[in-house]
Amino acid sequence: MYSTLLLDYGSERATITLNRPDKRNAITPQMISDLQSAFDEIEKKKIRVVIMTGAGSAFCAGMDLDVLQAIATQSPQENQEDSRRIAKLFRRIWSFPRPIIAAVNGQALAGGCGIATLCDFTLAVPEAKFGYTEVRIGFLPAIVSVFLTRQIGDKRARDLLLTGRLVEAREAQQLGLVSEIVEPEKLMSRAHELTDYLVEVSPGSLSRAKRLLVTAEAAGVDADLERAVLENARIRCTPDFKEGIASFLEKRKPVWKDE
Numbered sequence: 001m002y003s004t005l006l007l008d009y010g011s012e013r014a015t016i017t018l019n020r021p022d023k024r025n026a027i028t029p030q031m032i033s034d035l036q037s038a039f040d041e042i043e044k045k046k047i048r049v050v051i052m053t054g055a056g057s058a059f060c061a062g063m064d065l066d067v068l069q070a071i072a073t074q075s076p077q078e079n080q081e082d083s084r085r086i087a088k089l090f091r092r093i094w095s096f097p098r099p100i101i102a103a104v105n106g107q108a109l110a111g112g113c114g115i116a117t118l119c120d121f122t123l124a125v126p127e128a129k130f131g132y133t134e135v136r137i138g139f140l141p142a143i144v145s146v147f148l149t150r151q152i153g154d155k156r157a158r159d160l161l162l163t164g165r166l167v168e169a170r171e172a173q174q175l176g177l178v179s180e181i182v183e184p185e186k187l188m189s190r191a192h193e194l195t196d197y198l199v200e201v202s203p204g205s206l207s208r209a210k211r212l213l214v215t216a217e218a219a220g221v222d223a224d225l226e227r228a229v230l231e232n233a234r235i236r237c238t239p240d241f242k243e244g245i246a247s248f249l250e251k252r253k254p255v256w257k258d259e
Contacts, residue, residue, distance in 0.1 A: 049101065
């Protein structure tokens with residue numbers, strides 16, 4: 001049913017595995033659609049907890065390069081629609097009525113880092129790396145910034161978003177991006193253990209607690225997301241965005257032109 005992910009069900013839990021290992025589980029429009037459909041499916045079932053992980057050696061490397069190349073030729077209207085689809089996915093993960101556990105098995109970069117850190121719990125292997133790397137290729141981490149500043153604070157968010165640097169799992173935990181570091185062979189068993197703990201608490205209390213947390217921030221998040229969508233769409237038409245993608249593909253140092 002899904003071409004970019006696997007959806008499995010266990011006892012009161014669902015596991016979503018991003019399944020493009022040859023592309024380090026990079027995000028495509030089809031993956032965004034598949035994830036939204038999977039969340040729709042899960043929400044209709046008596047599932048208490050969702051686990052998200054990646055196939056292969058990476059969790060998610062961000063937007064697929066072929067998609068980024070195509071974006072550079074899109075119209076402003078197409079870019080807005082595309083940006084809004086990404087914003088809707090991020091908001092869906094952030095506000096999903098059941099707890100979501102990210103089991104980060106490798107790199108989580110750019111949009112992939114957003115997916116990993118928007119989950120309620122983020123478990124990571126020691127080798128995992130995190131980074132909002134968009135500025136390094138002339139892009140803009142606009143949509144994720146809406147959530148990140150609320151999650152770890154303005155000063156720490158500025159550090160990550162303005163430098164685009166990669167951080168190791170230990171630093172990510174210190175920053176508040178990672179809940180727990182787990183050895184690779186124990187990653188999924190720890191996710192299942194946490195699931196079992198969550199299943200033991202009152203489902204009504206859990207859903208109400210999540211709703212309370214989301215409602216408190218929803219109006220501000222939605223207003224900020226709309227601004228972020230417009231900024232995300234605008235930068236796609238700039239010379240630096242096109243140069244960033246071209247230089248990355250050509251494995252050379254970019255020559256920035258935009259001011």
